[in-house]
Amino acid sequence: MTIDPLVLMTDVDQATETLLRAAEEFDDSVIGEPSGLPGWTVGHVLTHLARNAEAYTNLLVWARTEVETPAYASPEARNAAIEAGAGRPLAEQIADLRAAHERFADAAASMPAQAWTFRYPAIVPSAAVVPWARLREVEVHHVDLGRGYTPADWSDAFALRLLREIAGDLPASAPAMVLHPAGADHPLLVGAPSDTAPVIGGPTRSIAAWLAGRADGTDLTVSPDGELPQPARWK
The missing domain is CATH 3.30.1050.20 (Nonspecific Lipid-transfer Protein; Chain A)
Known part of the structure; x- marks a missing residue:
C-alpha cells in the first residue's frame, strides 16, 4: 500500500495531538502506574514515544543530507534514555513529547521530494516509510497507555495497513x-x-x-x- 509520506504526516500530527490531549487529562500520579506493556509504566511509554520521534527525526536528517545519522546510538543507549526519563513529572513528559514531535514534523517538511526515496542499509526500507512507522508507534502505544484509548479508536485505514x-x-x-x-x-x-x-x-x-x-x-x-x-x- 503506497501512500504519500506527507499525507501520512497529517495523520501523524492528528494522532499525536489526540494522544497529547488525552495525556493532559491524566493525573500526575499515573506516571508510575503500569502500562499495557510488561515492565513498563505509563512514564516509560511516554518517554519512549518522545525518544522515538527523535530517532525518526535522525533518519529523516540522514535521508536529506546523506550523512549517516542512526536512529539511536545503540540499543543500550535507547533503553537507558527511556529508563532515565520514565519517572519525570507528567507536565515535563508532555512538553518533551510535543517538542520532539514538532522537530520530527519540521524534519519531514524540510525533505525535498527526492530525499523520500533514500534507502537505508537497514532499519526501514526507505525514508518514505518513516512517517508510517511513526504513525504506527503513536497509535499502538496510545493503546498501550491503558487509559481508555483502544483499537476501536483506530481509523479503518490505519487498522487495515x-x-x-x-x-x-x-x-x-x-x-x-x-x-x-x-x-x-x-x-x-x-x-x-x-x-x-x-x-x-x-x-x-x-x-x-x-x-x-x-x-x-x-x-x-x-x-x-x-x-x-x-x-x-x-x-
Missing part, C-alpha cells in the same frame, strides 16, 4: 491461518499455505489488534469451529 503489515512480516513458521477482515476484498494468508488453515474473521481493527498482541480476540470467529491459534509474537 497495520493488519497487512503484520501479516506480511510474520515468518513462514507462524501458525498457518487465513485472515478474513470484514469488508476486505481479499483474505490474507499467514504462515505456510495449508488446506486446513483456520479462517479468522471479524472487524479489521479487532484482527489487527489481536495480531499485534493488543487484544484477546474474543470478538473474532474461527472456521471451522475451534480455538483461536496463538499468533506469533509481534513487536
Whole structure:
C-alpha cells in the first residue's frame, strides 16, 4: 500500500495531538502506574514515544543530507534514555513529547521530494516509510497507555495497513491461518499455505489488534469451529 509520506504526516500530527490531549487529562500520579506493556509504566511509554520521534527525526536528517545519522546510538543507549526519563513529572513528559514531535514534523517538511526515496542499509526500507512507522508507534502505544484509548479508536485505514503489515512480516513458521477482515476484498494468508488453515474473521481493527498482541480476540470467529491459534509474537 503506497501512500504519500506527507499525507501520512497529517495523520501523524492528528494522532499525536489526540494522544497529547488525552495525556493532559491524566493525573500526575499515573506516571508510575503500569502500562499495557510488561515492565513498563505509563512514564516509560511516554518517554519512549518522545525518544522515538527523535530517532525518526535522525533518519529523516540522514535521508536529506546523506550523512549517516542512526536512529539511536545503540540499543543500550535507547533503553537507558527511556529508563532515565520514565519517572519525570507528567507536565515535563508532555512538553518533551510535543517538542520532539514538532522537530520530527519540521524534519519531514524540510525533505525535498527526492530525499523520500533514500534507502537505508537497514532499519526501514526507505525514508518514505518513516512517517508510517511513526504513525504506527503513536497509535499502538496510545493503546498501550491503558487509559481508555483502544483499537476501536483506530481509523479503518490505519487498522487495515497495520493488519497487512503484520501479516506480511510474520515468518513462514507462524501458525498457518487465513485472515478474513470484514469488508476486505481479499483474505490474507499467514504462515505456510495449508488446506486446513483456520479462517479468522471479524472487524479489521479487532484482527489487527489481536495480531499485534493488543487484544484477546474474543470478538473474532474461527472456521471451522475451534480455538483461536496463538499468533506469533509481534513487536
